Amino acid sequence: MIPTTREDCLALDAADPLAAFREEFVLPEGVVYLDGNSLGALPRSTPGRVADMIEREWGRDLIRSWNDAGWWDKPRTLGAKVAPLVGAAPDEVVVGDGTSANLFKTLVAALRMSDRSVVLGEAGNFPTDLYVTEGATSLLGATQRRVDPDGPGLAEALATGDVAVLLLSHVDYRGGTLRDMPGITRLAHEHGALVVWDLCHSVGAVPVDLSGGGADFAVGCTYKYLNAGPGAPAFLYAARRHHAVADQPLSGWHGHARPFDFTADYEPAPGVSRFLSGSQPLVADAALEASLDVWARADLDQVRAKSLAMTDLFLERAAKVGISSITPAEHGRRGSQVALVQPEEGAGYPIVQALIARGVIGDFRAPDVMRFGFTPLYLRYVDVWDAAEALTEVVESGEWRQERFSRRGQVT
Ligand SMILES: Cc1ncc(COP(=O)(O)O)c(C=O)c1O
Structure with a gap:
């Protein structure tokens, strides 16, 4: 009532x-704060956690913290903390970079997995999704097509036989419409397309079940409902079944199979770590960790x-x-x-x-x-x-x- x-x-x-x-x-x-869908509020535990990271891990322990404070593994350990919030296994999520960069990585990887060349996007999606799609498709000689995913045209747009990837926001940033992830993903798969979901407005806002929904890839930010602070690092999900073949374009040393061999040739890490590129903002990671520890109890x-x-x-x-x-x-x-x-x-x-x-x-x-x-x-x-x-x-x-x-x- x-x-x-x-x-x-x-x-x-x-x-x-x-x-x-x-x-x-x-x-x-x-203040009545109704903008946590844009920038989440500050958890009380965050300043202390960040101060400890700076003063103890960095200031006192210096370079040793890469091992002793788990800095090297932060993209994975934080990914494992995001995983239950998006219905993923702990080894299917990494944290790092921003949403736009992760969108680019997943889109290009998905396009490279297909022999088709169209990315079907959403006409009213958040602009970065449209712009990144433009960049990824022009780089690969692919094309971008747009549809209203809430109208009757989605099935028809997927049935053309040339759609390699469908990119949608799970919750629309403007109107707040929640999309049927399992139903749409199933439909896309039936038509031979992979699906990348943008979870910026759904993680921490609605239940998300990437595994149950059959998603291929997903990205999302942590500064909105997850309260990790302005410009906080984003996350990237890749279904385990795609790990061995996913070929992302920003191949850097953190995504290498043996980064400390310092070899001249790139060999991607076997799991979701292959989506990493370079060093991450570890001070910001500390803030994210504090907020994820609050979310773990919700x-x-x-x-x-x-x-x-x-x-x-x-x-x-x-x-x-x-x-x-x-x-x-x-x-x-x-x-x-x-x-x-x-x-x-x-x-x-x-x-x-x-x-x-x-x-x-x-x-x-x-x-x-x-x-x-x-x-x-x-x-x-x-x-x-x-x-x-x-x-x-x-x-x-x-x-x-x-x-x-x-x-x-x-x-x-
Ligand atoms: C759906 C969606 N995707 C992406 C972004 C932002 O991307 P980035 O984190 O790279 O700035 C937003 C920001 O509001 C968004 O609403």
């Missing part, structure tokens, strides 16, 4: 099995149940003010965000700014989407209620029409 009063929300918070997690995050007084079913309850509440309250949503009402098709569109043209950006001025932080995505992320580990039901109240007041009072709310920053 969707709560109908603020008191109902307080009661839900009192009974929330995830409530204690909130204390593990730094959350400024007076029950993902509880996270999903609370996320749906919170987005239900926010969607219902927004509808009451006459703001429409492009986020699916159906639970099975919804990620952990709500994307609202105000009927009056140009109103989205200033409404978000007016909310931020009141301490309710969401973001804006061109051309007209107001985006609000729901992060069950540190948000309370009462926060959702208060945010919806603030939205109602901002819209009904016309407060957002003040000129100062229309001034654009570099990041929206």
